[in-house]
Amino acid sequence: MISNLKIVVLAGGVGGSKLAVGFSKVVIPENLTTIVNIGDDFEYCGLRISPDLDTVCYALSGLANPETGWGQRDESWNCYSALDRLGSPNWFRLGDRDLATHLERTRLINEGKTITEITSIFCNKFGIKSKVVPVTNDLVPTIITTKEYGELSFQEYFVKYQFAPTFIGLNYRGIEKARPADEVFQALKTSDLLVIAPSNPWLSIFPILDIPGVREEIKSKFVICVSPIVGNKALKGPAAKIFMELGIEPNAYEIGKLYKDLARILVIDKQNEFEKEKIQAFGIIPLVTDTIMVDEVRGAELADNIIKQFRLVNKG
């Protein structure tokens, strides 16, 4: 059954995009807005690359590569091979079709368009009916401080070094001056429910929440957060590793602690059921379910489950 709730999803890359796809199956597409992190945006060979935005758009349009979680399906690598031959640093893999997205984005930025306008154009061309909105039109690059290399740009940390370096801390450069895109406020103001996707808190969600004005706007909303920690691991990426390097045990309780001022409900995996009481102690309602979205059906089930729980709690 298709819900007519107006839903905003805050998302990073793979986990976020999967839940966004899930919601796109169970709500009226026009009522769904995915607000996406742009802290991992960077420039490469003169091109503006927005990995999280692309992951979300590719997922929503059915273009995503289900095996890698990034890039497009049925991709070819002829440009990448030729780059390799030229001796170009090859740690960031650019597929031939994926490249077109970066080229056209760069062309439109050079024409004076904002990243929000460009994303809207791309959604239209990709046939995406729901809204995808970058959190800001400003540049807010996430800088990771590591034990081994000092400061690294996000993509160096994440892709070049495969998040092997020890995480000490991070900052979202320029965030104090950044302004949320108008469409962010618009979506938040009209939404019934805000969902924080199972994305990395530090690398995907806080760079959204910490844009001045966003947290305040969200405080009045009904917020449901999906824990990115399953058992004591992250399904993808360095969330659990970062927890440990910060001296914190990676578990659902710690996720609850990070979001306790915002979330009314925390969706935790069955593997974390034993943490229910500790989460309740924050004043958060735990929803225990299967959070692993192995395919789109499971993503839609999770989205449906979240909506049902929202209706239950919101009525009561």
Added chain:
Amino acid sequence: MISNLKIVVLAGGVGGSKLAVGFSKVVIPENLTTIVNIGDDFEYCGLRISPDLDTVCYALSGLANPETGWGQRDESWNCYSALDRLGSPNWFRLGDRDLATHLERTRLINEGKTITEITSIFCNKFGIKSKVVPVTNDLVPTIITTKEYGELSFQEYFVKYQFAPTFIGLNYRGIEKARPADEVFQALKTSDLLVIAPSNPWLSIFPILDIPGVREEIKSKFVICVSPIVGNKALKGPAAKIFMELGIEPNAYEIGKLYKDLARILVIDKQNEFEKEKIQAFGIIPLVTDTIMVDEVRGAELADNIIKQFRLVNKG
């Protein structure tokens, strides 16, 4: 027989690259320098594209597409198709492998390298043993004034409008302040023979000669020019059309007139043999031969022919 002459070829795109390949077969590669026009360089989607440089390098490395005269052989077009889907202007066709050249060039420019240094790196990676030198490290974009559209950038005129608009005039923007690359002077000073390839005079050769200092340096050299007009046509591109739009009959005599202060010998095609006397009247020695380089063998024969004629005249 391989000559040990030191030869400099001034070249634009296709015609120039064919003659450069011809010379690369008949001289010691290290003794050959091709000085290339960069007036057609432009920025596209944030990338620095140098069409003539690429045509020359692809030709010398055997990567060139023999059918189109531009781009690489065995090229794929997946990025281009994806760009088309995104609604990007599609008049400039970027092949997947070709794109790597533009990406890496842009990356190296952003690192602070000059176009001369980058071309040298590319030659090395492509296995080119002769030297390829862009005439300047400055930007000197050729701007075409047309009857129909007013001023057009070179690629708009040449690729987007397929040189259909009526040519009124042109300028090499910024040329008065441009400086030849050091390697240009170096090659000219040590060369025995300078060859002006059968390239478009206004679009390929004058943007080289008109860089301050180049013409002066060349005046002391033995110069042989190959006419780009065969019969009353250009084999490729708008040379003959431009002649006519300027109210001049396209023929070898008019090419002689353009180069009469520089050239000792003008190589003309058999179809233009009847113009011999008129060319001699300029004080230029006409060399009548088959100038159409249908393949590399014919290019090498033409190069060999030019060397023989040089030895003959230079001894006498």
